[in-house]
Amino acid sequence: xxxxxxxxxxxxxxxxxxxxxxxxxxxxxxxxxxxxxxxxxxxxxxxxxxxxxxxxxxxxxxxxxxxxxxxxxxxxxxxxxxxxxxxxxxxxxxxxxxxxxxxxxxxxxxxxxxxxxxxxxxxxxxxxxxxxxxxxxxxxxxxxxxxxxxxxxxxxxxxxxxxxxxxxxxxxxxxxxxxxxxxxxxxxxxxxxxxxxxxxxxxxxxxxxxxxxxxxxxxxxxxxxxxxxxxxxxxxxxxxxxxxxxxxxxxxxxxxxxxxxxxx
Amino acid sequence: xxxxxxxxxxxxxxxxxxxxxxxxxxxxxxxxxxxxxxxxxxxxxxxxxxxxxxxxxxxxxxxxxxxxxxxxxxxxxxxxxxxxxxxxxxxxxxxxxxxxxxxxxxxxxxxxxxxxxxxxxxxxxxxxxxxxxxxxxxxxxxxxxxxxxxxxxxxxxxxxxxxxxxxxxxxxxxxxxxxxxxxxxxxxxxxxxxxxxxxxxxxxxxxxxxxxxxxxxxxxxxxxxxxxxxxxxxxxxxxxxxxxxxxxxxxxxxxxxxxxxxxxxxxxxxxxxxxxxxxxxxxxxxxxxxxxxxxxxxxxxxxxxxxxxxxxxxxxxxxxxxxxxxxxxxxxxxxxxxxxxxxxxxxxxxxxxxxxxxxxxxxxxxxxxxxxxxxxxxxxxxxxxxxxxxxxxxxxxxxxxxxxxxxxxxxxxxxxxxxxxxxxxxxxxxxxxxxxxxxxxxxxxxxxxxxxxxxxxxxxxxxxxxxxxxxxxxxxxxxxxxxxxxxxxxxxxxxxxxxxxxxxxxxxxxxxxxxxxxxxxxxxxx
Numbered sequence: 110x111x112x113x114x115x116x117x118x119x120x121x122x123x124x125x126x127x128x129x130x131x132x133x134x135x136x137x138x139x140x141x142x143x144x145x146x147x148x149x150x151x152x153x154x155x156x157x158x159x160x161x162x163x164x165x166x167x168x169x170x171x172x173x174x175x176x177x178x179x180x181x182x183x184x185x186x187x188x189x190x191x192x193x194x195x196x197x198x199x200x201x202x203x204x205x206x207x208x209x210x211x212x213x214x215x216x217x218x219x220x221x222x223x224x225x226x227x228x229x230x231x232x233x234x235x236x237x238x239x240x241x242x243x244x245x246x247x248x249x250x251x252x253x254x255x256x257x258x259x260x261x262x263x264x265x266x267x268x269x270x271x272x273x274x275x276x277x278x279x280x281x282x283x284x285x286x287x288x289x290x291x292x293x294x295x296x297x298x299x300x301x302x303x304x305x306x307x308x309x310x311x312x313x314x315x316x317x318x319x320x321x322x323x324x325x326x327x328x329x330x331x332x333x334x335x336x337x338x339x340x341x342x343x344x345x346x347x348x349x350x351x352x353x354x355x356x357x358x359x360x361x362x363x364x365x366x367x368x369x370x371x372x373x
Numbered sequence: 374x375x376x377x378x379x380x381x382x383x384x385x386x387x388x389x390x391x392x393x394x395x396x397x398x399x400x401x402x403x404x405x406x407x408x409x410x411x412x413x414x415x416x417x418x419x420x421x422x423x424x425x426x427x428x429x430x431x432x433x434x435x436x437x438x439x440x441x442x443x444x445x446x447x448x449x450x451x452x453x454x455x456x457x458x459x460x461x462x463x464x465x466x467x468x469x470x471x472x473x474x475x476x477x478x479x480x481x482x483x484x485x486x487x488x489x490x491x492x493x494x495x496x497x498x499x500x501x502x503x504x505x506x507x508x509x510x511x512x513x514x515x516x517x518x519x520x521x522x523x524x525x526x527x528x529x530x531x532x533x534x535x536x537x538x539x540x541x542x543x544x545x546x547x548x549x550x551x552x553x554x555x556x557x558x559x560x561x562x563x564x565x566x567x568x569x570x571x572x573x574x575x576x577x578x579x580x581x582x583x584x585x586x587x588x589x590x591x592x593x594x595x596x597x598x599x600x601x602x603x604x605x606x607x608x609x610x611x612x613x614x615x616x617x618x619x620x621x622x623x624x625x626x627x628x629x630x631x632x633x634x635x636x637x638x639x640x641x642x643x644x645x646x647x648x649x650x651x652x653x654x655x656x657x658x659x660x661x662x663x664x665x666x667x668x669x670x671x672x673x674x675x676x677x678x679x680x681x682x683x684x685x686x687x688x689x690x691x692x693x694x695x696x697x698x699x700x701x702x703x704x705x706x707x708x709x710x711x712x713x714x715x716x717x718x719x720x721x722x723x724x725x726x727x728x729x730x731x732x733x734x735x736x737x738x739x740x741x742x743x744x745x746x747x748x749x750x751x752x753x754x755x756x757x758x759x760x761x762x763x764x765x766x767x768x769x770x771x772x773x774x775x776x777x778x779x780x781x782x783x784x785x786x787x788x789x790x791x792x793x794x795x796x797x798x799x800x801x802x803x804x805x806x807x808x809x810x811x812x813x814x815x816x817x818x819x820x821x822x823x824x825x826x827x828x829x830x831x832x833x834x835x836x837x838x839x840x841x842x843x844x845x846x847x848x849x850x851x852x853x854x855x856x857x858x859x860x861x862x863x864x865x866x867x868x869x870x871x872x873x874x875x876x877x878x879x880x881x882x883x884x885x886x887x888x889x890x891x892x893x894x895x896x897x898x899x
Binding site: 152155156169170173176177180183184187188191195291292293294295296297300301304305307308309310311312313314315316317321 | 409413424425427428429430682683687688691694695698699701702705706709713803804805806807808809812813816817819820821823824825827828829832864866
């Protein structure tokens with residue numbers, strides 16, 4: 110066995126131990142799931158379409174909770190590294206595992222696994238709730254809306270894509286927190302990147318709105334949830350998720366480089 | 374035997390003071406000597422000024438096919454009304470000169486219309502009136518768009534109205550006009566004073582309103598008019614999709630009889646398409662004699678223009694959202710960093726009265742946020758408005774007083790948000806959680822209510838009434854006019870609460886959070 114896999118395996122074990130023994134990790138994962146499902150359910154229950162020809166997208170409505178759940182995922186991701194900087198633990202970590210890139214990679218793997226696991230639960234529960242609630246409101250195939258079953262291609266893509274979306278948000282947040290070394294600043298930057306693009310594009314409007322929605326990590330990334338009106342989207346579903354992946358990669362790259370170059 | 378004398382040591386340094394002024398100075402020193410926080414404050418100012426500069430539309434350009442309908446291309450030009458507001462003044466006017474004293478009385482027996490739902494071809498026309506299709510009698514300073522006027526009118530679905538000088542609107546008799554249920558309208562002129570009356574039978578009259586048109590010339594055009602604003606439909610407005618469709622509309626009205634009394638020297642009607650002829654799908658816009666009366670067909674509107682999109686003040690100040698996040702980070706860390714470093718213990722030993730310490734922090738961080746945001750918001754207007762004009766965009770005028778309220782209000786909004794962040798930081802003691810909490814209570818309600826727009830309108834409005842996001846109402850620069858159909862959404866700069874009421878809601882949240890923080894600070898160990 111070569112040295113690197115052992116180092117990586119040990120790093121993974123260390124990061125997993127740190128993550129699972131923190132009380133906050135479990136609570137934040139639970140909060141992410143609960144908030145996602147709760148908001149999805151409330152919005153699905155609030156959407157009504159008396160006339161029966163609204164331009165609503167059932168998959169998108171059922172997954173509205175992602176808009177809030179991602180904020181909790183971002184906190185979890187930021188605290189993965191930000192928490193170590195605030196307590197000074199990072200020095201112990203880097204003394205024990207001097208390969209800094211390995212440490213970051215291990216953190217990314219552990220974090221992504223946890224978020225994807227929680228994401229699967231949150232997204233499946235949201236789709237199920239939407240399926241049950243929206244049918245009661247007349248937003249179902251019988252009224253000309255696309256089916257909300259996982260057997261349909263677009264819905265399956267929206268479901269899997271939403272889980273991947275949460276994973277990429279976690280990586281983006283981890284990268285940002287590694288770069289700025291402070292939880293509060295990092296969470297502010299990440300939430301700003303997520304929510305400011307849609308707000309500013311709505312207020313400014315015009316042709317600029319479309320461009321902002323194409324480059325915003327959330328506006329582009331959540332194009333993956335669309336199952337109707339694909340032609341009028343600012344960006345295609347997978348291309349949009351690609352934009353978010355580029356943001357996450359850039360953040361991780363910047364974080365990784367700064368981690369290697371700077372003193373902890 | 375003499376008793377030994379003990380002298381207690383006293384420092385030669387003068388005794389320190391622990392007044393509020395010393396606390397303020399201590400907190401101000403902390404704030405200005407942390408480089409990251411100063412950078413954060415500067416970034417907040419730059420974002421507040423800079424984000425609005427991103428807009429680069431040109432007048433007359435249309436929004437993208439999937440852009441929300443509230444963002445139709447910016448206007449190139451608009452006439453201004455007597456009050457200085459932007460107005461639409463485009464209608465068909467059948468008039469003759471009226472002297473200083475006189476009156477016009479008409480019976481309106483029918484009001485019908487048609488509209489073009491999506492295009493401009495005559496085949497697409499559908500019959501039907503718009504809610505604010507209007508026709509009736511009008512006395513106007515001149516036929517120049519934007520000039521002063523007073524009118525009595527019947528409308529599509531808002532009954533009889535008296536309107537004058539674009540922004541004034543008074544309701545008269547209700548119900549729709551038909552041959553079975555006609556309406557009688559009368560306008561009288563006595564110098565600058567115009568009075569409007571309505572009646573169901575032509576004998577029993579009731580006064581609707583009195584308009585004083587200061588400086589009305591002695592001879593003015595007066596007569597009959599018809600106008601009908603564009604039909605507009607919003608199909609969807611949610612994030613990433615949404616479209617609006619619309620088209621011109623037309624109203625035709627029959628007056629019979631038309632009775633003139635007083636100084637009408639010409640005795641002959643002239644037809645004028647005020648504000649230029651409206652083209653589009655309508656072959657017949659104008660008037661014809663019919664029996665003892667006249668039939669008039671017109672399109673357009675006589676009304677104030679709702680300010681939306683580029684050229685409006687709220688658009689220019691959109692950077693406040695970004696500045697807010699930077700300020701929230703600094704303000705929350707202003708207290709949470711003390712907990713992280715243990716500095717809070719030194720602070721509380723030096724100043725054991727804990728609530729006073731928090732009050733000093735609130736004053737310092739609130740003032741710093743205000744001091745950074747005020748010039749930033751002012752600079753945004755100062756830089757952006759000339760840039761918009763240079764691109765040919767019409768900049769919606771606001772009064773100086775409103776401009777001061779919006780600019781100072783934006784700075785105050787950011788200052789209070791900073792105090793809220795400080796208070797939540799003291800309650801939660803962890804920077805990341807506090808920053809998320811503040812963004813969750815200020816930015817997220819706005820996000821869920823406005824760009825996401827999945828919630829029904831009523832629920833979205835309540836989010837902007839009861840959450841701290843209500844504070845953004847202080848940025849509303851233009852009134853919403855009930856007599857003009859438009860999408861008065863927060864994204865376009867129109868909020869469900871009046872400006873100061875919304876700001877008060879934010880202040881109440883900040884005060885409550887500060888109270889809770891002071892209570893917990895006294896109760897808990899540091």
